[in-house]
Amino acid sequence: MAEDLRVNAALVIPGAELSERFSRSSGPGGQGVNTADSRVELSFDVAGSRVLAEHVRRRALARLAARLVDGVVTIAASEYRTQLANRKAARERLASLLRDAVLPPAPPRRATKPSRGARERRLTAKHQRGALKKDRRSTGD
Known part of the structure; x- marks a missing residue:
């Protein structure tokens, strides 16, 4: 089971609502790339989450509309050679994306x-x- 993801002081996504998939990565790693599943896809079901309050869910769905597939946002990380480093990078990117998506609108x-x-x-x-x-x-002389 994955550990919880802290988005901000008020929002923590439980690990049970996160889904990780691993696959072979392109890029650095030499022959190890052909055998190690170091690429990570981290998914979070924004539409079906029980953690998000209704107004926060609506705001996140509206702001992430271009990135969602059936209400699920997916982050892929494959820039590092190890699965652990890619998992950490994916979690940081998802937290950052959600942090920006749930911010209240700026005052007019x-x-x-x-x-x-x-x-x-x-x-x-x-x-x-x-x-x-x-x-x-x-002078035009």
Whole structure:
């Protein structure tokens, strides 16, 4: 049984809800690549999870929609030569992905206007730049 995955302080995915598959990896490893199942696919059923609160599940499903297959998100890791290192990398990537997906939305931006002084400084800078460009022009003699 896989160990629990800590996403953030409030969310811990139990190992029972994670699914790991191992297969042969391409890349570094020499002849060992042909015999060792070092590639890891870590899957988490977002739609069917009992750990996620309903509003968090909806937010995660919406933000991960492009990565989901039947409500399941899958992370593959094969950059390391050992299965253990790839398992760790996959878990870190899944935690990071879920951490970003369950963040509450940013507060809406409050519209503001530039101050009178800021408008004046902007116009003064524009006039100075225009005068500089005017001075550079040839007189057409």
